[in-house]
Amino acid sequence: MDILSVENWDLGLEMPLYIAGPCSVETPGQLDQTVAALVNEGVKVIRGGVWKPRTRPNSFEGVGSKALPWIKEVKDKYKVKFAIEVASPIHVEEALKFGIDIFWIGARSTVNPFTVQEIANSLKGIDIPVLIKNPVNADLALWIGALERFHHAGIKKLGAIHRGFSNFNDKTYRNSPMWQIPLGLKTYFPEIPLLNDPSHICGRRDLIPQIAQTALDLNFDGLMIESHIDPDNAWSDAAQQLIPLDLGQLLRTLKTRKVDVDNPLLQSQLDLIREQIDDVDRELLEILSRRMSLVEKAGEYKKLNNVAVFQMERWKKVFETRPEWAEALRLNPDFARDLFQLIHTESIKKQTEVQERNEQPKIR
Numbered sequence: 288m289d290i291l292s293v294e295n296w297d298l299g300l301e302m303p304l305y306i307a308g309p310c311s312v313e314t315p316g317q318l319d320q321t322v323a324a325l326v327n328e329g330v331k332v333i334r335g336g337v338w339k340p341r342t343r344p345n346s347f348e349g350v351g352s353k354a355l356p357w358i359k360e361v362k363d364k365y366k367v368k369f370a371i372e373v374a375s376p377i378h379v380e381e382a383l384k385f386g387i388d389i390f391w392i393g394a395r396s397t398v399n400p401f402t403v404q405e406i407a408n409s410l411k412g413i414d415i416p417v418l419i420k421n422p423v424n425a426d427l428a429l430w431i432g433a434l435e436r437f438h439h440a441g442i443k444k445l446g447a448i449h450r451g452f453s454n455f456n457d458k459t460y461r462n463s464p465m466w467q468i469p470l471g472l473k474t475y476f477p478e479i480p481l482l483n484d485p486s487h488i489c490g491r492r493d494l495i496p497q498i499a500q501t502a503l504d505l506n507f508d509g510l511m512i513e514s515h516i517d518p519d520n521a522w523s524d525a526a527q528q529l530i531p532l533d534l535g536q537l538l539r540t541l542k543t544r545k546v547d548v549d550n551p552l553l554q555s556q557l558d559l560i561r562e563q564i565d566d567v568d569r570e571l572l573e574i575l576s577r578r579m580s581l582v583e584k585a586g587e588y589k590k591l592n593n594v595a596v597f598q599m600e601r602w603k604k605v606f607e608t609r610p611e612w613a614e615a616l617r618l619n620p621d622f623a624r625d626l627f628q629l630i631h632t633e634s635i636k637k638q639t640e641v642q643e644r645n646e647q648p649k650i651r
């Protein structure tokens with residue numbers, strides 16, 4: 288994609304890009320005090336929700352357009368840039384009137400290609416950075432699709448925000464990070480700046496530093512973090528907002544990592560380890576190929592004896608024992624579970640092919 292880097296967005300921004308501010312703009316006083324305190328901590332780009340898409344009705348849905356003049360006032364007073372979420376062409380039109388600098392598309396909008404297309408169409412010919420949050424569900428293609436729709440509409444100042452994914456089973460995070468998905472996006476489109484939103488992933492402020500650091504370790508290009516002058520009395524997302532002082536402290540302690548290894552000694556040490564990893568990966572694949580030959584053989588016996596491919600009792604046993612074996616080898620049992628789910632899916636596929644070989648009736 289033909290994308291402009293953050294430094295070329297003509298907003299005087301630097302990398303890593305840190306955006307912070309309240310979940311919602313509530314009152315002129317709350318906004319002014321929060322922005323003043325954040326500017327004091329060195330924040331140059333403020334976020335603030337104006338229209339809030341909420342899961343349930345009767346939750347606070349943002350103060351709406353009347354927040355826009357308040358934003359204009361703090362922008363002028365503190366010389367900051369301001370980012371807000373837009374979810375419809377009307378929001379775009381209203382926000383542009385008040386000189387908003389950056390738009391973001393929320394996770395609930397990204398899931399809907401109709402909404403995405405409508406907003407993208409309303410931005411044709413308009414030169415403004417647009418950041419696209421991942422869809423609520425763990426679907427990389429949907430995220431990519433949204434980025435493509437904005438790119439086709441002519442937006443070159445495009446970025447992505449990883450805010451985690453809905454997951455009913457996750458007891459720790461409000462939205463599971465599922466790092467493989469944003470890393471997948473980075474692999475497809477290394478040119479698209481990728482920010483992490485630890486506030487929405489964590490849902491509680493004590494977990495934020497760890498997720499923020501992981502993101503920087505994984506070479507994310509910046510962070511969007513919620514910060515409020517009085518989080519406990521915030522009208523939305525009270526548990527996950529940081530006071531500006533804590534946010535400043537966090538930004539000062541985070542370590543940014545270098546992408547490339549420019550020390551020759553370290554480079555040669557890494558090369559050596561990578562050669563060994565190559566060897567081990569080759570062995571791994573040879574072992575997997577041996578397992579798959581055995582599975583194919585079992586499939587042929589099943590076919591001969593008219594036995595079903597899926598054997599629940601045996602599979603339950605495999606699925607129980609492998610995580611235990613993994614743990615004994617100091618491997619993460621959840622990793623073993625994921626791995627054997629994948630392996631079993633492939634076994635079923637292989638044996639179904641065996642069953643169906645030369646057995647499909649010819650339809651003319």
Ligand SMILES: O=C(O)C(=O)C[C@]1(C(=O)O)C=C[C@@H](O)C=C1
Pocket residue numbers: 582585586596597598599601602605630631634635638
């Ligand atoms: O044990 C079998 O019946 C197999 O074919 C092997 C295997 C496996 O991959 O481990 C594959 C499919 C069955 O559902 C259970 C187990």
